[in-house]
Amino acid sequence: MSGFAAVLLAPQLLEATIRLSTPVTFAALAAVVCERSGITNIAMEGIMLVGAFFSAYVGWLTGNPWIGLLGGLVAGAAFSLLFAWATVSLHINHVVAGAIMNILAFGLTRYLMMVCYGRQGTSEAVPLTLDHYRLRVPLLSNIPYLGSAVFNQTPLVYLSLISVAALAWTFARTRFGLSLTASGEHPMALETLGRSVYRVRYQAVLLSGLLCGLAGAFLSIENSNSFTEGMTNGRGFIALAANIAGGWQPVGVFLASLFFGLVDAAQLRAQSIGLIHLPSEIFLVFPYIATIVAVAGLVRKSRPPAAVGKDFNVEGGGD
Amino acid sequence: MSTRSVPVSAYRIVAGILTFVLAVPGTILYLASYFWGAWLLAGACAAYLADRVLELGRPAFFSLVRSALRRSAMPAIGIVAALLLGAAIMLATGYNPLSSYKALFYGGLVRGWSVSVLNATPLLFTGLAVAFAFQGGFFNIGAQGQYFIGVMTATWIGLALKLPGIVEIPLIFVAAAFVGAATNAIPAILKVKTGAHEVVTTMMFAYAISTLSPVFIRAFGGDPSHSMHPYASDTLPEAAWLPTFKSFLPEANYRLHIGIILAIACAVLVRFILRSTSLGFKVRAVGNNPMAAKTQGISIPRITAASLLISGALAAAAGATQVLGLDHRMYQDLGAGYGWNGISIALLARNNPIAIIFTSLLWGLLDSGGRYMAMTTRTPNSIIEIVKSIILFLLLAEMLYQRIGLSLRAAFSRLRRGSDARTGIEKEIGS
Numbered sequence: 191m192s193g194f195a196a197v198l199l200a201p202q203l204l205e206a207t208i209r210l211s212t213p214v215t216f217a218a219l220a221a222v223v224c225e226r227s228g229i230t231n232i233a234m235e236g237i238m239l240v241g242a243f244f245s246a247y248v249g250w251l252t253g254n255p256w257i258g259l260l261g262g263l264v265a266g267a268a269f270s271l272l273f274a275w276a277t278v279s280l281h282i283n284h285v286v287a288g289a290i291m292n293i294l295a296f297g298l299t300r301y302l303m304m305v306c307y308g309r310q311g312t313s314e315a316v317p318l319t320l321d322h323y324r325l326r327v328p329l330l331s332n333i334p335y336l337g338s339a340v341f342n343q344t345p346l347v348y349l350s351l352i353s354v355a356a357l358a359w360t361f362a363r364t365r366f367g368l369s370l371t372a373s374g375e376h377p378m379a380l381e382t383l384g385r386s387v388y389r390v391r392y393q394a395v396l397l398s399g400l401l402c403g404l405a406g407a408f409l410s411i412e413n414s415n416s417f418t419e420g421m422t423n424g425r426g427f428i429a430l431a432a433n434i435a436g437g438w439q440p441v442g443v444f445l446a447s448l449f450f451g452l453v454d455a456a457q458l459r460a461q462s463i464g465l466i467h468l469p470s471e472i473f474l475v476f477p478y479i480a481t482i483v484a485v486a487g488l489v490r491k492s493r494p495p496a497a498v499g500k501d502f503n504v505e506g507g508g509d
Numbered sequence: 510m511s512t513r514s515v516p517v518s519a520y521r522i523v524a525g526i527l528t529f530v531l532a533v534p535g536t537i538l539y540l541a542s543y544f545w546g547a548w549l550l551a552g553a554c555a556a557y558l559a560d561r562v563l564e565l566g567r568p569a570f571f572s573l574v575r576s577a578l579r580r581s582a583m584p585a586i587g588i589v590a591a592l593l594l595g596a597a598i599m600l601a602t603g604y605n606p607l608s609s610y611k612a613l614f615y616g617g618l619v620r621g622w623s624v625s626v627l628n629a630t631p632l633l634f635t636g637l638a639v640a641f642a643f644q645g646g647f648f649n650i651g652a653q654g655q656y657f658i659g660v661m662t663a664t665w666i667g668l669a670l671k672l673p674g675i676v677e678i679p680l681i682f683v684a685a686a687f688v689g690a691a692t693n694a695i696p697a698i699l700k701v702k703t704g705a706h707e708v709v710t711t712m713m714f715a716y717a718i719s720t721l722s723p724v725f726i727r728a729f730g731g732d733p734s735h736s737m738h739p740y741a742s743d744t745l746p747e748a749a750w751l752p753t754f755k756s757f758l759p760e761a762n763y764r765l766h767i768g769i770i771l772a773i774a775c776a777v778l779v780r781f782i783l784r785s786t787s788l789g790f791k792v793r794a795v796g797n798n799p800m801a802a803k804t805q806g807i808s809i810p811r812i813t814a815a816s817l818l819i820s821g822a823l824a825a826a827a828g829a830t831q832v833l834g835l836d837h838r839m840y841q842d843l844g845a846g847y848g849w850n851g852i853s854i855a856l857l858a859r860n861n862p863i864a865i866i867f868t869s870l871l872w873g874l875l876d877s878g879g880r881y882m883a884m885t886t887r888t889p890n891s892i893i894e895i896v897k898s899i900i901l902f903l904l905l906a907e908m909l910y911q912r913i914g915l916s917l918r919a920a921f922s923r924l925r926r927g928s929d930a931r932t933g934i935e936k937e938i939g940s
Contacts (some may be wrong), residue, residue, distance in 0.1 A: 297894025304889035
């Protein structure tokens with residue numbers, strides 16, 4: 191038991207938890223924005239992958255990770271617009287369209303690997319990663335235990351924390367947040383008020399694309415230094431679960447993502463210190479099992495937006 | 510009328526028997542790369558059409574043909590458009606689309622036809638698996654996981670039991686189907702009891718199972734000094750292998766096994782279950798409108814469980830076929846992608862079991878042709894993945910065609926009106 195305590199209380203664990211939860215946080219926030227607006231987005235996995243590829247590629251070409259990040263954002267946004275076009279304008283079933291987008295993203299990134307790097311598997315390493323710009327917040331990082339874990343992080347980790355707060359404020363206080371919620375709860379009511387549901391949903395998907403682009407950039411140019419095929423490893427779906435477990439609320443979703451980050455960090459640590467002599471694969475499964483448990487255990491506690499996943503067609507009177 | 514009805518029904522019986530007698534060997538011969546089997550298939554088609562003419566009478570038959578042509582126009586246009594878009598992508602990235610496509614179709618349809626059939630075999634099963642769940646309104650996105658479970662079960666029993674093939678092969682299929690269904694029992698129970706969405710749960714199971722598969726391989730890997738030890742299990746005894754086509758058709762490819770026949774039979778069986786049994790009716794009722802089904806007294810939890818369990822069993826059968834038929838042992842990523850591709854195949858066939866036979870062959874063809882293309886030209890075969898997803902996108906975006914049709918019609922009518930107006934003015938001027 192003392193071994194377990196050592197694992198759980200180590201300050202590095204909290205640092206790793208926050209760091210590893212970052213991509214899930216971004217993607218889960220993307221899920222919140224989409225689902226609150228009535229779009230079921232299972233394409234996040236693919237959007238993240240495309241974002242990760244372009245961050246790494248642009249970062250490698252220019253040598254500047256910030257331009258790489260911009261590349262990831264633009265690619266994520268463009269890919270998400272395709273998803274928005276399919277679901278909002280062409281009225282394809284959201285889940286089906288998302289599945290197709292994921293297949294497209296896997297194929298596209300594999301193809302681009304061959305076109306851009308002439309090989310498969312892992313891309314060239316970017317010369318400089320965002321990890322280089324690790325920021326130590328002057329006073330706060332001196333808080334014992336918490337300070338070194340929370341206030342000595344990399345840029346996108348801070349950005350994910352800011353995003354949580356910004357989105358919580360958006361939903362609570364702004365017209366845009368209200369429109370998003372209305373579009374997911376009662377789209378016809380929003381349309382009757384003279385605001386276009388299509389427009390709101392396009393905005394929501396675009397925002398989610400940007401967030402997934404950030405998640406992808408985190409994976410390829412902050413947490414590592416290159417793109418690997420399929421490197422998202424189901425995080426888009428874990429984020430979907432975090433969204434449900436977090437009750438479609440930015441702060442709740444952040445806590446759920448932290449939980450997934452903790453599971454991930456704990457499995458890495460348990461593996462590295464060789465606490466239990468089990469095949470390493472057993473530890474790798476933890477996040478997936480945790481996801482199933484979280485979805486199954488928490489789904490009843492909250493209510494999804496009423497119109498989520500339902501098609502909205504203005505010409506058909508809302509159906 | 511009554512005097513004529515006797516000979517007509519006699520003709521129909523003859524036509525029906527002829528269809529069956531020609532279609533079965535024709536299919537087997539064609540699949541085994543005996544391309545003259547196509548003549549038998551053409552004969553079967555002719556007999557079938559003759560039967561339909563006799564059944565419906567000429568006018569009804571021709572209107573049926575016309576509507577069938579109209580319905581198949583969209584998929585045809587979609588596939589051609591996707592290939593054109595793929596060509597545009599190849600051009601833009603510096604590859605030659607003409608030689609690539611030539612290699613793709615030569616490789617897929619002629620040179621590597623047996624590979625296409627081998628690819629299509631597990632795809633047909635996983636496509637059926639996904640389609641069956643879809644018919645009940647569920648998205649078994651994690652068919653890949655149940656496929657791997659089927660692979661593991663088949664490897665395990667195949668290595669553990671030493672029985673004659675005639676006993677062992679059916680036993681393995683039953684066991685794999687059972688374990689596959691059991692795997693999906695957990696998502697099914699969670700769905701019924703807590704409402705946890707099957708997209709998340711089956712997907713997570715799929716990731717967990719493929720992550721754990723190396724543990725399994727090492728457990729059945731036998732000799733640790735062997736170089737393949739961490740990556741491949743031991744080979745199954747030959748008694749547990751599926752019979753090959755070569756055993757009765759000497760010129761067939763030596764790897765081609767009867768799995769494809771089992772898969773096609775399974776497609777027919779699934780069609781029968783969905784169309785002609787009470788279970789199938791209930792599954793489709795729940796899939797179409799759960800509220801209405803509930804009002805009719807159909808137990809939604811029971812049907813949810815049934816469709817997810819049968820789906821899991823079908824996906825596991827894909828894995829068992831792959832192991833028993835082709836690979837005879839388990840690799841680290843044996844046929845990775847058969848489960849995911851099952852989703853595409855089901856979507857493309859609109860969950861119609863008979864259409865899945867053709868879409869899985871199309872996907873198998875694109876896969877094997879793509880490999881041949883990558884070997885003979887410089888073009889990377891991941892372009893095929895892109896083309897596949899564009900095909901899916903274009904076939905599911907019905908709205909796109911309506912839009913294009915409407916705007917074309919509007920443009921035409923504007924043109925016509927414009928020209929009418931002009932002629933009107935000209936007339937006025939003339940007068």
